[in-house]
Amino acid sequence: MSEIKNDLKYSSEHEWVKIEGDDVAIGITDHAQDSLGEIVFVELPKVGDVLEKSSIFGAVESTKSVSDLYSPIAGVVTEVNSSVESEPEIINSSPYDNGWMIKINPENIDDLDTLLDSKGYKDLVDGK
Amino acid sequence: MKVTPLFEFHKNMNAKFVNFNGWNMPVWFEDLKQEHLHVRSSVGVFDVSHMGEVEVVGNMAEEFINYTFTNTVSDLNDGQARYGFFCNNEGGVIDDVIIYRLSIDRFFICVNAGNIAQVFEWLNSTSVNFDIEVKNLTDFYGQLAIQGPDAVKCISNLFSSSNIDAIKKYSISSIIELEDRFKQKLKSPCPNGYNFLIARTGYTGEDGFELFVPNEVLPDIYSSLLEQVKNIKPCGLGSRDTLRLEKGFPLHGNELSDKLNPIESNLSKFVDFSKPDFIGKNSLELISQNRTSTLIGFKMYEKCIPRSGYKIFSNDSEIGYVTSGTFSPSLQEGIGLGVISGNFSEVTDIEVKIRSDKKKAKRSAYPFV
Structure with a gap:
């Protein structure tokens, strides 16, 4: 079974969001990395890029397939995890910690309320 | 979706599944890359019972x-x-x-x-x-592909009274052991008398075999294979695809289709024009004299992955599209096949549009490995 962390918010596109001070960190869920298989390539935005809610901010690729990454909320990119660009397999081994992808400064922190909590995301994964 | 008689086995081995032409098939078990490299270095078994x-x-x-x-x-x-x-x-x-x-x-x-x-x-x-x-006979036969440099050794141990090594490449033979072992048990034997066939063929570019066996005893044969053969790894359709692409083998629907003919896909050595007649001969002769496109191989310069359908450019002109692409597990670089317009058949440097960026690629001979 894939892990779902209680203290995170989730999008229906299998991203997680974690509040870190004024910013939020974004990555993909354990379920997402498990479905993709070994990740061999990640394309991420640049610091300063402005993301709309649900806009495509990058892509994550396994040998078999490519998945777009959708921004769960609107904001400005403040940090990009260069480690996952050089070693994308970190996302497989540590999707919720070292495998974070970007940090953004949210346009409106209340946007987080539109996301799923862990139970809601679990129901989504279980197909409920 | 249809499933093969090995579906429960695959599920118990935690396979990841994919819908392939209406069949719910394993795409990989633990890891696509490991399965791929295992077939290149040792031996793997693929359930290809969806084949006809x-x-x-x-x-x-x-x-x-x-x-x-x-x-x-x-x-x-x-x-x-x-x-x-x-x-x-x-x-x-x-x-x-x-x-x-x-x-x-x-x-x-x-x-x-x-x-x-x-x-x-x-x-x-x-x-x-x-x-x-x-x-x-599709409903009757299941099919296993046993592929890799150790395939002969592993099959010889399994079927010791058949002279497995004597089966030449591109040949087929009956499997005596299995005929003896199962013949009495089969509820509905094949009308032609060949219930168990073994061919020295495959789709990975490695030595190996394809076994055609009755679906009703396929689980028995598969489990004895996994039990008795050390080192054999169950492999999914994901690595089957990367293995064939590294060897430049065409996939119907990608490099060949009702629109993509064998001449322009550089497979004319499998078209025998010396035969007096065959369906399509006249058209293929005309195409040979006036090719309008050609299949090329290419490798990406930087780390990125071409995919089927991506557009190919040369100096800002769109000249074709990618038919198959992947990140080569053996080479650790992006490789692909693509169809380009015949006017550009001499180009050596191309660009592949990946999402919003055009990425440089170098024309490459294939097989890539």
Whole structure:
């Protein structure tokens, strides 16, 4: 079974969001990395890029397939995890910690309320 | 979705599944790359029971195959096989197949899963003037592909009284052990008497075998294979695809289709123009004299992955598209095949549009490995 962390918010596109001070960190869920298989390539935005809610901010690729990454909320990119660009397999081994992808400064922190909590995301994964 | 008799096995081994032409098939078990590299270095087993099996039987079987198939089967002996195409009148490919001569009046054809109904109907409707019968044996046979440099050793241990190493490349033979072991048990044996066939063929570019066995005993055979053969790794369709692409083998639907003919996909060595007639011959001859496109191989300069459907450019002109692409597990770089306009057949440097960026790629000969 894939892990779902209680203290995170989730999008229906299998991203997680974690509040870190004024910013939020974004990555993909354990379920997402498990479905993709070994990740061999990640394309991420640049610091300063402005993301709309649900806009495509990058892509994550396994040998078999490519998945777009959708921004769960609107904001400005403040940090990009260069480690996952050089070693994308970190996302497989540590999707919720070292495998974070970007940090953004949210346009409106209340946007987080539109996301799923862990139970809601679990129901989504279980197909409920 | 349809499943093979090994579905429960695969589920218990935690396979990841993918819908392939209406079949719920394992795409990988633990890890695609490991499965790929294991087939290159040792041996893997693929459940390819979704593939179709069709037989052409009768006095005019050879004549009929020579008329419908682009390659010749006239020089085959019993047990020998040949790769080629069933083409339509325009030269488009209905399917690419391996045809095995079981005997002078019996030819066994391995058909791609997505094309079974079409091939069967086409052969049937074409057969009206021939004294032959076309039989669809797809529901009867399951299929296992055992591929890799250790395949001979592993199969020889499993079937010790059959002289496995003596089966030449591109040949097929009956499996005596299995006939003996299962013949009495089969509820519905194959009408042709060959319940268990082993062919030294494959789709990975490695030495190996394809076993055609009755679906009803496939789970027995698969479990004894996994139990008795050390080192054999169950592999999914994901690595089957990367293995074939590294070798530059075409996939019907990607490099060949009703729109993509064998000439422009650089496979004319499997078209025998010396035969007096076969379906599509005239069109293919015309295409040979006036090629408008060509299939190329390429490698990406930087780390990125070309995918089927991405557009190919040369100096800002769109010149074609990617037919198959992946991140090569052996080479650790992006590789691909693509169709480009014949006007650009000499280009050496191209660009592939990946999402919003054009990425540089270098024309490459294939097989890539």
